[in-house]
Amino acid sequence: MKEPESSGEFERIARLKRRFHRVVPEVEIGAGDDCAVLRPNDAAIAISVDAQVEGVHFRRSWASLAVLGRRAVMAAASDLAAMGSRPIAIFSALILPKTFDDASLESLAEGFERAGDELGAPIAGGNLASGSELSITTTVIGGVGRAIRRDGAKPGDSIWVTGTIGARGLGLEVLLRDAARDALSLPFVGAWLEPRARIDAGLAIAPFATSAIDVSDGLAQDVGHLAESSGVRAVIEIERIPLASGAGELGARLGVDARRVALSSGDDYEIVFTLAADQTPPIAATHIGRIEVGSGIGAIDAGGRAVESGGYRHFG
Amino acid sequence: MKEPESSGEFERIARLKRRFHRVVPEVEIGAGDDCAVLRPNDAAIAISVDAQVEGVHFRRSWASLAVLGRRAVMAAASDLAAMGSRPIAIFSALILPKTFDDASLESLAEGFERAGDELGAPIAGGNLASGSELSITTTVIGGVGRAIRRDGAKPGDSIWVTGTIGARGLGLEVLLRDAARDALSLPFVGAWLEPRARIDAGLAIAPFATSAIDVSDGLAQDVGHLAESSGVRAVIEIERIPLASGAGELGARLGVDARRVALSSGDDYEIVFTLAADQTPPIAATHIGRIEVGSGIGAIDAGGRAVESGGYRHFG
Numbered sequence: 001m002k003e004p005e006s007s008g009e010f011e012r013i014a015r016l017k018r019r020f021h022r023v024v025p026e027v028e029i030g031a032g033d034d035c036a037v038l039r040p041n042d043a044a045i046a047i048s049v050d051a052q053v054e055g056v057h058f059r060r061s062w063a064s065l066a067v068l069g070r071r072a073v074m075a076a077a078s079d080l081a082a083m084g085s086r087p088i089a090i091f092s093a094l095i096l097p098k099t100f101d102d103a104s105l106e107s108l109a110e111g112f113e114r115a116g117d118e119l120g121a122p123i124a125g126g127n128l129a130s131g132s133e134l135s136i137t138t139t140v141i142g143g144v145g146r147a148i149r150r151d152g153a154k155p156g157d158s159i160w161v162t163g164t165i166g167a168r169g170l171g172l173e174v175l176l177r178d179a180a181r182d183a184l185s186l187p188f189v190g191a192w193l194e195p196r197a198r199i200d201a202g203l204a205i206a207p208f209a210t211s212a213i214d215v216s217d218g219l220a221q222d223v224g225h226l227a228e229s230s231g232v233r234a235v236i237e238i239e240r241i242p243l244a245s246g247a248g249e250l251g252a253r254l255g256v257d258a259r260r261v262a263l264s265s266g267d268d269y270e271i272v273f274t275l276a277a278d279q280t281p282p283i284a285a286t287h288i289g290r291i292e293v294g295s296g297i298g299a300i301d302a303g304g305r306a307v308e309s310g311g312y313r314h315f316g
Numbered sequence: 317m318k319e320p321e322s323s324g325e326f327e328r329i330a331r332l333k334r335r336f337h338r339v340v341p342e343v344e345i346g347a348g349d350d351c352a353v354l355r356p357n358d359a360a361i362a363i364s365v366d367a368q369v370e371g372v373h374f375r376r377s378w379a380s381l382a383v384l385g386r387r388a389v390m391a392a393a394s395d396l397a398a399m400g401s402r403p404i405a406i407f408s409a410l411i412l413p414k415t416f417d418d419a420s421l422e423s424l425a426e427g428f429e430r431a432g433d434e435l436g437a438p439i440a441g442g443n444l445a446s447g448s449e450l451s452i453t454t455t456v457i458g459g460v461g462r463a464i465r466r467d468g469a470k471p472g473d474s475i476w477v478t479g480t481i482g483a484r485g486l487g488l489e490v491l492l493r494d495a496a497r498d499a500l501s502l503p504f505v506g507a508w509l510e511p512r513a514r515i516d517a518g519l520a521i522a523p524f525a526t527s528a529i530d531v532s533d534g535l536a537q538d539v540g541h542l543a544e545s546s547g548v549r550a551v552i553e554i555e556r557i558p559l560a561s562g563a564g565e566l567g568a569r570l571g572v573d574a575r576r577v578a579l580s581s582g583d584d585y586e587i588v589f590t591l592a593a594d595q596t597p598p599i600a601a602t603h604i605g606r607i608e609v610g611s612g613i614g615a616i617d618a619g620g621r622a623v624e625s626g627g628y629r630h631f632g
Contacts, residue, residue: 028360032545033466034395034530035362035458044344045361046351047440049409049455053447079350093365093409093453124363127453131369137409137443137453139365142351150349214350229348 009128012105019109022122026088026143036124038089042143045088048079054134062175063193065104069111069136070118070194075216076138077119077197078269082214084206085142087121087199092138095131108136119199146206148273153211153230157274159289160281162201165219166258167244168192169265173254184250191244195269204283205273212273220263223272223289224297233294238263239302242286263299325444328421335425338438342404342459352440354405358459361404364395370450378491379509381420385427385452386434386510391532392454393435393513394585398530400522401458403437403515408454411447424452435515462522464589469527469546473590475605476597478517481535482574483560484508485581489570500566507560511585520599521589528589536579539588539605540613549610554579555618558602579615 017031024030029037038045052058052072060068073090080087092112096105116123121140171192174185181189198214205212213226219241227234241262251258274291275281299307333347340346345353354361368374368388376384389406396403408428412421432439437456487508490501497505514530521528529542535557543550557578567574590607591597615623 029463029465033463034398034528035364035401035460035463037360037362037399037460037463039360044353044355046353047405047407047455047457048351049407049441049443049453051409051411051443051445051453053411053445055448056446082350083353085351089363091363091365091455093367093455095367095369095411095451125365127365127367129367129369129451130372131449131451132371133448135411135445135447135451137365137367139363139407139409139455141363144351144353147345147349147351147353149345212350 012102013128016109019113020123024122027122027124030122030124036089038141040088040143042145044144044147046080046083046085046142046144046147047139048076049137049139050076050079051135051137065107066111066114067193069108070115072136073112073115073138074195074197075269076140077199078214078216080140080142081198081202082148082212082271083144084146084148084202085144086203087119087140087142089121089124089141090116090138092123092126092136094126095129095135097132097134098130100134119197148202148206148209148212150211150213150226151229153226153232153274153291155232155291155293156277157210157291158277158287159223159234159236159272159274159291160285161215161242161270161272161288162198162283162285163270164242164244165215165268165270166247166262166265168195168267169261170247170250170254170258172265172267173256179254184246187246188250192267195267197269198271201271201283205281208275208279208282209273210276212271215268215270215272216266218264218266219272220297226272227295227297233292234289234297235292236289236297236299237302238299238307240286240288328418329444332425335429336439340438343438343440346438346440352405354457356404356459358461360460360463362396362399362401362458362460362463363455364392365453365455366392366395367451367453381423382427382430383509385424386431388452389428389431389454390511390513391585392456393515394530394532396456396458397514397518398464398528398587399460400462400464400518401460402519403435403456403458405437405440405457406432406454408439408442408452410442411445411451413448413450414446416450435513464522464525464528466527466529466542467545469542469548469590469607471548471607471609472593473526473607474593474603475539475550475552475588475590475607476601477531477558477586477588477604478514478599478601479586480558480560481531481584481586482563482578482581484511484583485577486563486566486570486574488581488583489572495570500562503562504560504566508583511583513585514587517587517599521597524591524595524598525589526592528587531584531586531588532582534580534582535588536613542588543611543613549608550605550613551608552605552613552615553618554615554623556602556604
């Protein structure tokens with residue numbers, strides 16, 4: 001942790017250092033020096049940075065800061081998962097409004113700590129600064145054997161996705177509208193608030209996948225990135241997209257099409273990946289489409305007919 | 317670079333990727349995938365994160381965004397220098413106000429690029445998010461052989477500092493007061509605006525130094541951190557602190573004591589380090605004090621008498 005100005009800040013940093021202290025073989029020096037020093041077991045490391053800004057990415061009224069803090073770290077760690085990387089250390093840079101009190105910081109820190117413990121990687125440093133709005137910028141560092149690149153998909157490959165898609169988008173819709181939280185909607189709200197980076201899935205597919213990306217911007221958009229990077233066309237069979245139980249019913253209540261939400265909403269933090277045609281995944285995953293020669297993405301129905309593609313971005 | 321929402325943002329990201337693209341042996345995958353992937357030549361890596369917020373750490377009226385962007389990266393890299401680490405890659409997470417136009421982003425990026433080129437490390441990724449105020453959060457990654465810790469100073473060690481101390485504090489004072497910029501004051505303003513992380517110095521002292529820290533919060537405070545971490549007392553001989561030419565004169569004009577500014581102002585980005593008593597540094601540096609048994613820091617005059625210590629923080 002870097003030190004800011006006031007003595008109150010020094011005390012805050014000292015408390016955070018104590019909370020985050022862990023004895024971990026690959027973390028030689030944790031928070032408290034100019035830098036953290038890592039000695040990774042792997043020859044290569046993966047790094048990603050993600051920021052969450054209050055009022056843009058979340059509202060404080062939606063959940064405790066512990067839940068929102070954990071979520072910020074998990075969102076960042078999702079990029080490690082999609083690379084086939086194993087988390088080693090987490091760095092959290094906070095911009096805090098002047099009114100942000102010690103109890104709020106403790107709650108946020110509790111969330112970071114929980115995420116770190118779930119990921120098996122300590123919070124090894126960060127930064128505190130003041131500003132007008134709360135933001136959480138998370139840097140994650142992981143070890144990597146074979147990195148799963150975004151640009152390796154080949155015509156003939158099959159497209160797969162972990163978990164279910166669109167539940168977090170529906171949950172976010174409930175939060176944004178302040179809609180009823182009941183037996184139907186609560187699991188969706190919970191899915192948005194408590195994502196889990198698919199680290200184990202990423203490690204399991206790393207030796208086999210020809211490409212992968214995490215579903216953070218929306219399935220269509222993220223598959224579009226993958227297709228664009230790989231110089232191929234991706235065709236998704238809409239009806240194969242795995243929806244969560246109750247998605248159709250909750251969508252109907254909210255007046256949205258659950259399958260369209262699954263294509264266009266973000267925050268799923270699942271992994272979409274491609275495999276050579278003769279491969280099957282070593283984990284539970286759903287086959288949702290195929291890679292073709294060409295560019296952009298297309299959507300087809302079960303009969304193979306192109307379906308109207310409004311509601312998600314085109315890439316060619 | 318991670319992708320935000322609008323298509324304008326995707327185009328911005330694409331432009332940044334092109335600008336920052338470098339072929340560098342230790343950077344296996346740069347901006348454009350879920351993560352960057354580094355393959356460091358050293359077995360250990362150092363990591364630090366630093367944030368600069370508009371209105372808190374800088375004002376846009378002070379300089380071009382290129383200068384302010386370069387400065388943000390250099391401030392972060394200074395922590396690598398103090399660890400004896402060699403920069404490998406830089407990650408820049410930006411929170412941009414909605415009104416932040418493309419030309420401003422290009423200027424900021426030019427500054428990042430210039431800093432990266434000076435440091436010999438590419439901008440290998442980052443994040444764009446929107447918010448109400450501009451902030452620049454920089455993560456720096458370096459290779460490290462022997463890390464210079466903050467906690468290794470021993471009684472009997474001598475204390476040294478690179479460069480001059482306090483010039484940036486005086487320059488900041490000129491900026492904050494919007495005081496005259498003339499032949500006397502301009503070099504000080506320039507020193508604040510255009511710091512240079514002392515990477516070469518850090519690498520040169522790494523095999524010998526018993527401890528080191530960069531001077532970012534102010535000499536007294538940073539030496540205080542070093543003493544506290546090492547469990548020792550640091551005694552600084554005030555009159556030995558190396559001031560820049562003209563510091564006394566500019567201080568007199570501003571009505572401040574230049575030596576006191578040197579003790580208490582920050583942003584110097586020089587390195588203060590300790591050596592065993594029989595060692596001399598392999599680089600140009602000034603001997604400013606010694607480590608004793610005890611705690612906290614003390615200030616003495618040339619005759620060895622304790623001097624009044626107002627104006628800087630005590631640590632014991």
